Amino acid sequence: MKNNFMQNKSSATGLRWLWVTIVVLLIDRITKYLALQQLPPYAEVPVFPHFNLTLAYNKGAAFSFLNSASGWQAWLFGAIAAIVCVGIFIWLFRLSSQKRWLCIALALIMGGALGNLSDRLLYGHVIDFLDFYAFNWHWPSFNAADSAICVGAFMLFLDALF
Numbered sequence: 001m002k003n004n005f006m007q008n009k010s011s012a013t014g015l016r017w018l019w020v021t022i023v024v025l026l027i028d029r030i031t032k033y034l035a036l037q038q039l040p041p042y043a044e045v046p047v048f049p050h051f052n053l054t055l056a057y058n059k060g061a062a063f064s065f066l067n068s069a070s071g072w073q074a075w076l077f078g079a080i081a082a083i084v085c086v087g088i089f090i091w092l093f094r095l096s097s098q099k100r101w102l103c104i105a106l107a108l109i110m111g112g113a114l115g116n117l118s119d120r121l122l123y124g125h126v127i128d129f130l131d132f133y134a135f136n137w138h139w140p141s142f143n144a145a146d147s148a149i150c151v152g153a154f155m156l157f158l159d160a161l162f
Contacts, residue, residue, distance in 0.1 A: 014099065014102075016103070020104055021111040024148040025114050031129070039055035041055050042054065051130075054131040054141055058127075059074050059124065059125045078117055081117040084113050085114055092106055101155060102155075105155035105156045105159060109156070112147070115148070116149075126145075127143060
């Protein structure tokens with residue numbers, strides 16, 4: 001009886017959407033593995049105009065913020081990611097699974113945070129490889145986890161707005 005209650009409770013909560021987190025995490029791990037195996041570090045591999053694959057290592061946060069600090073930042077950003085993931089998990093548990101948009105937004109953010117956290121734990125830095133540019137200006141390199149976080153944050157913003 002108790003097991004049946006927990007099963008019904010988890011399917012009625014936002015935890016039902018954790019499969020999105022798992023998909024993001026799998027895509028992120030697979031693409032980073034391929035980038036590590038196939039790309040030379042810091043060499044631009046043209047894909048099409050305004051887009052290269054460029055393997056880069058980021059010890060900092062978004063847009064390489066604090067990338068050149070002495071190493072403490074990897075632990076700080078790892079701890080922040082872990083705390084955010086726990087917070088999102090609790091939020092999803094308390095949230096109705098019927099709030100699809102919000103649940104998916106949170107699941108995307110958590111998947112991206114876990115992807116980058118796993119990099120920090122495994123390598124001490126985040127693996128980036130997507131390089132968009134215009135003329136000589138390059139957007140900071142990023143990865144699938146960063147993309148999921150940005151999309152999830154935008155969805156969260158829209159949910160709060162409307």
